[in-house]
Amino acid sequence: MTHALTTYHEAVHAALHLLADDMGYEIPRHADTLQKRTYLRALMNMRGPAPLPDGYPEAEAIVLDTERDRRGTVTWEDATASSTHPRIALWRGDITRLQVDAIVNAANSAMLGCRAPGHTCIDNAIHSAAGLELRQACADAMDERGDGPSGFPTGEALLTPGFHLPARFVIHTVGPIVSGGLTQAHREALARSYRRCVEEAAAHGLDTVAFCCISTGVFSFPQEEAARIAVATVSDFLESAAAGADDLHVIFNVFGDRDEALYRALLGL
Incomplete structure (x- = not known):
């Protein structure tokens, strides 16, 4: 220029x-x-x-x-805290507005963001708001990990900077793809995604992390079962003696009526 x-x-x-x-x-x-x-x-x-x-x-x-x-930003104080899980809250809206330590991205195994122009998935929204440096950071991390053609493993987590997002970091995870009937392996893989994300947050000393609804979009995981697994897994971690768990607060971010109703019921809201 x-x-x-x-x-x-x-x-x-x-x-x-x-x-x-x-x-x-x-x-x-x-x-x-x-x-x-x-x-x-x-x-x-x-x-x-x-x-x-x-x-x-x-x-x-x-x-x-x-x-x-x-767009404006949203913090933990804007979310509705659970009466039964005081370090868990619910907020409905655009996850790219959340000014927290980290937001969770439901990524695909290539770990380079959704490549479909203008697609409405969470992966596309986060990469589009963060900027192209996020894709480069993911590529560099994948090269360093050496995962090869099989891509990023399902149920693992990767932390990168947030770049132009209000969130300081993005924790990327690949949830299970449900093709056909839901299996115990699908349930265990989804629980592992949630657990690895909070473990990653705690390991880096983060205080607030916001989850999207992992795997419930194009990956077709049933919403009700996914919400139950999400709340149970995160609650168990926050109540554990894991290093870094004492100060961690979690926001479940939802976008639609169905997910909001499910999480409200599970969180006693």
């Missing part, structure tokens, strides 16, 4: 054209800012991990930080 960016509109335009030129795409000439922002998200979703074009990180930062400020 040849001059300092001063407005959101300039930053959207600059980020889009830098990324489009880098990826070999042509942008319609007469697109307005909203259309350009849609194209930008699509390219962000599609682009693989690689060094970013000069000037792009600065433009992306203006776009994502402005949008974060417009």
Whole structure:
């Protein structure tokens, strides 16, 4: 870029054209800012991990930080604490608004974010709000782990920075995919995902972590059973003598009516 960016509109335009030129795409000439922002998200979703074009990180930062400020942030105090589990709370809304130590991302085994342009899954939403540095951080971590073509193991957890999210960190986990009937192996794998996430949070001295509803979307885990496993697993960990568990607080983040009703019942709300 040849001059300092001063407005959101300039930053959207600059980020889009830098990324489009880098990826070999042509942008319609007469697109307005909203259309350009849609194209930008699509390219962000599609682009693989690689060094970013000069000037792009600065433009992306203006776009994502402005949008974060417009959405506003939510903290533990805004959630509804459980009467039966005082260190567990419920909040319904956009998980990318949560200003906590870490939010949990329901990732896929590639661990590089959803690559479908504009997809509505949680993985896409988190990567789109955090920025392309998150995909690079995940790629670097996967290279360091050496998981190979099989990808990230189901039921494990990986912590990365949150970049442009209000959350300091993202804990990525791959939940089980339910194809056909629900099995005990599915239940155990989901419980392991929740347990490994809180273990990772405690190991890094985090005080607040917010969970999405792992595996209940396109991974097809039944919502009622998933909620029961989530609350039981997290409650058991918080009540244990595990290192770091004493100060940890957990928010269950939900987005729809069904999940909200399930968690309210389980948490005595």
